[in-house]
Amino acid sequence: MALDAAGTPALWQQGWYRHARRLDSPNFGQRPQAAQIDLIVIHSISLPPGQYGGAKVQQLFTNELDWQAHPYFESIRGLQVSAHFFIERTGALWQFVSCQHRAWHAGVSSYRGRSNCNDDSIGIELEGLEGSHFEPGQYESLRSLCAALLQAYPIEHLAGHEHVAPGRKLDPGAGFDWLQLRNALGLPASCFPPAPMGP
Numbered sequence: 001m002a003l004d005a006a007g008t009p010a011l012w013q014q015g016w017y018r019h020a021r022r023l024d025s026p027n028f029g030q031r032p033q034a035a036q037i038d039l040i041v042i043h044s045i046s047l048p049p050g051q052y053g054g055a056k057v058q059q060l061f062t063n064e065l066d067w068q069a070h071p072y073f074e075s076i077r078g079l080q081v082s083a084h085f086f087i088e089r090t091g092a093l094w095q096f097v098s099c100q101h102r103a104w105h106a107g108v109s110s111y112r113g114r115s116n117c118n119d120d121s122i123g124i125e126l127e128g129l130e131g132s133h134f135e136p137g138q139y140e141s142l143r144s145l146c147a148a149l150l151q152a153y154p155i156e157h158l159a160g161h162e163h164v165a166p167g168r169k170l171d172p173g174a175g176f177d178w179l180q181l182r183n184a185l186g187l188p189a190s191c192f193p194p195a196p197m198g199p
Contacts, residue, residue, distance in 0.1 A: 038156045058086070
């Protein structure tokens with residue numbers, strides 16, 4: 001285990017966050033050589049939609065989801081996706097892909113004048129339904145994670161999936177409290193989308 005200068009376990013080791021439960025996804029790739037990791041993309045997900053708990057999201061990100069376990073799964077059969085992080089309703093934090101690598105979360109996307117947001121972003125999935133509210137424990141885990149990412153990477157922007165893929169995606173939606181996150185991190189408004197910032 002890597003140690004920092006004080007002899008305590010390092011917060012990051014090869015892009016893996018010490019406070020997240022690690023579950024490796026096969027769905028990742030190399031980032032372009034010149035990529036600057038300066039964007040955090042926030043998503044929401046629940047499987048089936050609106051149902052929380054269980055391990056269906058983890059199974060999806062590791063290509064182990066039983067497509068026949070629920071009628072909805074037939075509509076996403078064969079999907080190969082991942083995110084760097086997933087935060088359950090309880091606030092429990094999972095990591096599937098090293099931040100040094102490219103996770104498959106944003107899809108066709110564009111933001112701050114650049115396309116292919118997967119190349120230079122970190123994807124965080126919140127367990128929830130687009131447009132609905134999120135739990136206090138999720139905001140606390142998200143705040144801590146984003147603060148650690150801000151220390152480790154040259155993050156300049158935070159946006160939702162809806163902002164990087166407008167018209168195609170709607171998450172995390174109106175229930176996500178951008179202002180709370182902005183205040184918790186102490187960042188200027190220029191780091192966030194120009195959309196309304198209330199839940």
